Amino acid sequence: MACEQSERNPRSTMMNASAGAENQAAGTPKTRRKAGKRVGPAVFVTSLVAAGLLGGGTAAGAASLWGTPAQTASSAQTAQYTPVIVNNTSSVNAVTAAAQKASPSVVTISASSGSSGGTGSGIILDAEGHILTNTHVVTLDGQAEAAAIEVRTSDGKVYAATIVGTDPLSDLAIIKITAPGLVPATLGDSSAVKVGDTAIAIGAPLGLSGTVTDGIVSAVDRTIETASSAVPSSDSSSAGQGSISINVIQTDAAINPGNSGGALTNTQGEIIGVNVAIASAGSSSTAQSGNIGVGFSVPINVAKRVAQEIIATGAATHGQLGLSVKYKASGTSSEFTTGAEVAAVTPGSAAAEAGLKAGDVVTELASHTVTDASELTAAAREQAAGTTVKITFQRDGQDQEADITLGVATAG
Structure with missing residues (x-):
């Protein structure tokens, strides 16, 4: 997918x-x-x-x-x-x-x-x-x-x-x-x-x-x-x-x-x-x-x-968020926020249901600290599909937290 x-x-x-x-x-x-x-x-x-x-x-x-x-x-x-x-x-x-x-x-x-x-x-x-x-x-x-x-x-x-x-x-x-x-x-x-x-x-x-x-x-x-x-x-x-x-x-x-x-x-x-x-x-x-x-x-x-x-x-089974992550070069916006910046959210996905939006910076998922896209993927895949976990993110400089019920990841 x-x-x-x-x-x-x-x-x-x-x-x-x-x-x-x-x-x-x-x-x-x-x-x-x-x-x-x-x-x-x-x-x-x-x-x-x-x-x-x-x-x-x-x-x-x-x-x-x-x-x-x-x-x-x-x-x-x-x-x-x-x-x-x-x-x-x-x-x-x-x-x-x-x-x-x-x-x-x-x-x-x-x-x-x-x-x-x-x-x-x-x-x-x-x-x-x-x-x-x-x-x-x-x-x-x-x-x-x-x-x-x-x-x-x-x-x-x-x-x-x-x-x-x-x-x-x-x-x-x-x-x-x-x-x-x-x-x-x-x-x-x-x-x-x-x-x-x-x-x-x-x-x-x-x-x-x-x-x-x-x-x-x-x-x-x-x-x-x-x-x-x-x-x-x-x-x-x-x-x-x-x-x-x-x-x-x-x-x-x-x-x-x-x-x-x-x-x-x-x-x-x-x-x-x-x-x-x-x-x-x-x-x-x-x-x-x-x-x-x-x-x-x-x-x-x-x-x-x-x-x-x-x-x-x-x-x-493995969890999936349903979002894409933007690569951030050093010195760009949000340079003081270590995390995975959301580029887009798939409609109807787990991320969409949890209220995430483009521009949010995910900093933690299921108690795993997130600093980039690979860590975000690994944290999601570690969970079984359908598991509800906490996701922490920053929006407009403010920390927010939500429950997210993960979707189903595939190897394809």
């Missing part, structure tokens, strides 16, 4: 992630800092890429990471794996304890379609076999609508999986396996996460199942724009590559290709985020150089809502 594009900054840069070729990235993305205070210039990195689809380029290359031929049946087979080993129980630390608790709930995912394949990670949600991961993992960066999916659990067994549903607007997906003895993850509260907290990433970087890394939470409630091949682009020059704006937790815990869909946990072993993207300081030709300490995870509170909707109906 037009509003999906119009609620973004029209000058934002699209990022492209190619399927089955280790997500070669192009373009210059932005990451933006959100806080209840004046925001400085946007932070630029050379590239932002999917954190975890490790593409071998061919299905055989992907299958070789399993150590045994890929299975097509739902029965299990033994494969090489690395359990969490504690050699000295008297000297374990919080990271060891968290890894022991969460690792049985993290799986390695293999996706293949024709001659293409790749691997990522996933999180077991329940004993029925529902697994949370990224859309770009199970669709090979949007290139395969019906990829063959296999899952290796922490005990080294491999199971065939089916795709329950994908959600391109959040880059989240649910797959399902039938297996005995599954260990559901313990989900934490991402709204309680704060900068400086210990963060632990668990997944399969470079196909190495059960890998544990740790660091800290570097930022919370940060908005990023990342490429999504599963989202159509309104720009004919983008070769079908769209982009999405999402709010994320930033961490310096090492995240590499293969980690996508894996867990970001706290020291209690509770899942606080789903790893989704990494930044690279290299050029587009070296964008997969690996971890530089800037990784991003979808907050688990958002992921949980999306997962529940997909499990229940096969799809998730």
Whole structure:
């Protein structure tokens, strides 16, 4: 829909992630800092890429990471794996304890379609076999609508999986396996996460199942724009590559290709985020150089809502405002107001029903501080369609607040 594009900054840069070729990235993305205070210039990195689809380029290359031929049946087979080993129980630390608790709930995912394949990670949600991961993992960066999916659990067994549903607007997906003895993850509260907290990433970087890394939470409630091949682009020059704006937790815990869909946990072993993207300081030709300490995870509170909707109906909904946002150059009108200036409101839309008008400057939506179009889009998309939230805006220099019942966003 037009509003999906119009609620973004029209000058934002699209990022492209190619399927089955280790997500070669192009373009210059932005990451933006959100806080209840004046925001400085946007932070630029050379590239932002999917954190975890490790593409071998061919299905055989992907299958070789399993150590045994890929299975097509739902029965299990033994494969090489690395359990969490504690050699000295008297000297374990919080990271060891968290890894022991969460690792049985993290799986390695293999996706293949024709001659293409790749691997990522996933999180077991329940004993029925529902697994949370990224859309770009199970669709090979949007290139395969019906990829063959296999899952290796922490005990080294491999199971065939089916795709329950994908959600391109959040880059989240649910797959399902039938297996005995599954260990559901313990989900934490991402709204309680704060900068400086210990963060632990668990997944399969470079196909190495059960890998544990740790660091800290570097930022919370940060908005990023990342490429999504599963989202159509309104720009004919983008070769079908769209982009999405999402709010994320930033961490310096090492995240590499293969980690996508894996867990970001706290020291209690509770899942606080789903790893989704990494930044690279290299050029587009070296964008997969690996971890530089800037990784991003979808907050688990958002992921949980999306997962529940997909499990229940096969799809998730997202809110839409129904307005377009004007790009403001520095030194122009409203230069002392940090926010997203409304250029136009679609008649009959959520924004129109809430009384917004062209010239209003939105400064907050659903408790998220808004400084530009991408943050406004991300704040709306984080909510389910039909949700009523508070919107704060300035009109003629005066702060105003209204309730807004969000419309339905689409990926098209």
